Amino acid sequence: MLRLANVASALALSAAAAMAQDIKVGVSPGEHAEIMEEVAKVAEPKGLTIEVVEFSDYVIPNTALADGDIQANSFQHRPYLENQIKDRGFDLVEIGTTITTPMGVYSDKLKDIADLPEGAKIGIPNDPTNGGRALLILQDLGLIKLAEGTGLVPTPLDVTENAKDLTFLELDAAQLPRSLADTDASIINTNYALAAGLNPNSDTIAMEKADSPYVNIIVVRKGDENQDWAKKLVEAYHSPEVKAFIDEKYEGSVLTSW
DSSP states (O other): HHHHHHHHHHHHHHHHHHHHEEEEEEETTTHHHHHHHHHHHHGGGGTTEEEEEEEEESHHHHHHHTTTSSSSEEEHHHHHHHHHHHHHOOOOEEEEEEOOOEEEEEOOSSSGGGOOOTTEEEESSSHHHHHHHHHHHHTTTTOOOTTTTTTTTGGGGGEEOTTTTTTTEEEEEGGGGGGGOOOOOEEEOOOHHHHHTTTTTTSSEEEOOTOOOOOOHHHHHHHHTSSSOOOHHHHHTHHHHHHHHHHHHHHTTTOOOO
């Protein structure tokens, strides 16, 4: 009987090992990395081990995914992915939504966006979607007007009205927090703001509207969307434990999509 019990136990362990899955998920620094670490904790008892891989910019994670270096990524919103697929031909698909992180306008020199001087230098991201997103924020604030028909990806060349003669400095998104010493204001993605010690709730002089279309997503290679590990990844992300972590840690500066 003891031998049979040992055999049964060994078979159970073998089956569990066979069901266990290891994946690498690419993220950007800040809230995306912090949240994915919590997701990994929830996923592990479900048989999914997640290695969180941080990338310092917005370009490499999709390349790494397309090349098979990672199995999924969680750092980008839909317009960015759509633009990357259009420009670079990536065969990538969305499998679930994650969070929305309103962009903020930060300044080391001003306390109110109304105090922006004539000829002010404004730092914006240099990638098309986030740069366009920053310009749309400035338009919503009444500081510029953009040409009709530019959608979600306007560029500084699409500015048709600029009453304060603002100058736009297009910089790598990760460098924007460091640009504050050299700009009158910079429009910064929340993950890079948090990583730099900026508080979106208290350090901004203006914020993006809450109803923006920039929900963030989990992305995999086309063909992997129905894999068991992909389903477990989304389930773990959308768990009550992860939602509670986000609500408590970010106090409204990061919003869940589920």
